[in-house]
Every structure is written in C-alpha cells, then in structure tokens.
Amino acid sequence: MGLIQLFILAVGLSMDAFAVAICKGLSMKKITIKKAGIVGLYFGAFQAGMPLIGYFLGIQFRDKITSIDHWIAFVLLALIGMNMIRESRKNECECECEIAVDCMSDENTEDSIVKKNSKDPLAFKNMCALAIATSIDALAVGVTFAFLNVNIASAASFIGIVTFALSMIGVKIGHVFGTIYKSKAEFIGGLILILMGIKILLEHLGIITF
Template sequence: MGLVELFILAVGLSMDAFAVSICKGLSLRKIQIKHIVVVGLYFGIFQGGMPFIGYLLGNQFSEKIVSVDHWIAFILLLIIGINMIKESRKDEIDEIENNAENTGLEVKGMLLLAIATSIDALAVGVTFAFLKVNILPAVTFIGITTFVLSSLGVKIGNVFGSKYKSHAELAGGLILIILGTKILLDHTGFLQKLGTHLF
C-alpha cells in the first residue's frame, strides 16, 4: 500500500471522528486550544491504536487465507463504508454522539466516543495483516491524520455548526468503498486483464 492509498484510507477512517469532533465543537461555548488538542489526541490515539490491534489479530491467521485476503479486505471496507453512508443519512449522528453535549471533555465520555469511532479501524487493521503493510508507519500516519482532522472538526463545529456532519460521514464511506474496490481489482489483476483485452 502506497503513501497516497494510505492517506486516502486515513482520511476515510477519520471521518467518523471528524463528525463527532464537530459535535464537540458545537457543545463548547468558548473554545480553547486545550479543547482542540484533547479531542484530537483521544481520537488520534484510538484511531491509530485500533488498526495495530487488528493487525496483530490478523497476523495470527493471515498465512492460512492468503489466497482470499483481497476479498476479505474488500468486504470489510465495503461493510464499513456502507455503514458510514447509512449513518450520514440519519437525521442525528447517533445516540452516543448526541450524548457528547452532556459529557464535555470528561475522560469517561471521551473514551466512549473514541472507542465508538475507531471500531472500524480495528477491521481495517486486519486487512493490513493480509496486505503485509508496514504497520508502525501506517498506524502512526493514521493517528496523526485523525488528530489533525479531529482538531479541525472541533473548530469547524464551533464556528459553522452541524451542517458538515453528515457530509463528512458520506465522504468517508465512499472513500473506503472505492479503496476496497481498488484493492480487489489490483489483487485479482482485473485491470491488467481489461487493459490487455482493450489494447
């Protein structure tokens, strides 16, 4: 997986956290730098940590199913992407995200939000094991990307309001579906075969 693909994946994964960060920005009357940093760190650490756990789990059995790994990656990313698109079509983000207004930046509330928004990344970590991704740079990159976008989300939510929440999740879902399809096509050699027939 190249740097461009990793960046696209990182952005797609971070859209849930970005949407929730907008909610946090909405709930904070007077925003401070520490608020932005705290939210960014929670989401960045969990979004980077979950793929690492998934990678460790996937490594245990990746060699046994290497012949179908691209299908597993495609199906996981497709399911995650579809779920994110469904969430974007709801009138409200989700019950746990709606509770963000009441939890402030308390440890318990932020942990719940960070875990809830990073579960998808756990499944992506499993695909990393199948694809033999260099895991430490990958999860670091994902964590930093999520930190930046989540921090930005807090500011956007505080300034512009809630209209970007659903758009963020929709974009994230589409990105993951496209990436999963690309992985499948690359590993099955479909594009090469198509090019051979056309030219």
C-alpha cells in the first residue's frame, strides 16, 4: 500500500472522529489550541492503537487464509463504509438535538450555573468512550492490514497523525460553523472506505494494476 493510498484510507477512517470533534467544538464556549489538541490526542492515539491490535489479531490467521485475504479486506472495508454512510443519515441531527437539550436544561438559575461548571466536555471517561467508539472501525482495518503488504508501525502512526490533525480542525469547524459538515464527513468517510475495499479486491484479481 502506497503513501497516497494510506493517506486516503487514513482520512476515511478519521471521519468519525472528525464528526464527533465538530460536536465537541459546538459545545465549547471558548476554543483554544490546548483544548483542540486534547481532543486530537484522544482520537489520534486510539485511532493509531486500534489498527495495531487488529493487525496482531489478524496475523494469527494470515497463513491459513491467504487465498481469500483480498476478499476479507474487501468485505470488512465495505461493511465499515456502509455502516458509516448509514450512521451519517441516521444521526444527521443528533448533535444539534444534544446541544438544544443542554441549552433548554441550563436556564439562568443558580443550579444551572453549578451544573454548567460541573460539565467538562474533555472529561477523561467521556473522551475515552468517544475515542473508543470512533476507532472501532480502525480495529477492523488493522485486521485487513495483516493480509496486505503494510508496515503496521508506520501505517498506524500515520493514521493517528492524520486523525489528530483532522480532529483539531473539526473542533474549530464545529465552533464556527456548527454541525453542517458532520453528516457529510461521515458519508464521505464511508464512501472512501468502500472504494478502497473495491480497489484492493480488483488489484488482487488482476483487473487493475495501480
């Protein structure tokens, strides 16, 4: 897998984290480089770690199923991509609804001020849960890496860096523009993964050679 292909795959995988980062940016009253960096580190670290786990799980079976490895890569990427596209439709207004509920519940009362101060959008448990949820797809992709000619350390690091950068950008976009790009990001990410799966399959079948 070449650098360009890996970059395209990394962008596709990072779209879930990018979409959630948009929601994070929308919920923050003030955006700083530090806050955006924290969001990026959570998502980037998990997005880099999950392919490693998937790779070492997949490598256990690589020698036994080499004849169908390209079909496995295709099916996994296609399923992940279709799920992302489905989620982009289902959750199109999810982020807006959550923010609206927060606004309705946080009236200008003494109790609401205490509640606001106790809500930390970057709380460890919350961010870990989100980071795991948005990186599960990368775990499955790591399994496909076990069947392809991929340097897993470089690939995982590259995916993490791309996710880190896009997550920081997502926080800023969410703060400035709201959720207009959230569902679009998930849809594009899903489409990219499906196309990558098709490309891998066609290459192994000898239909295309690039």
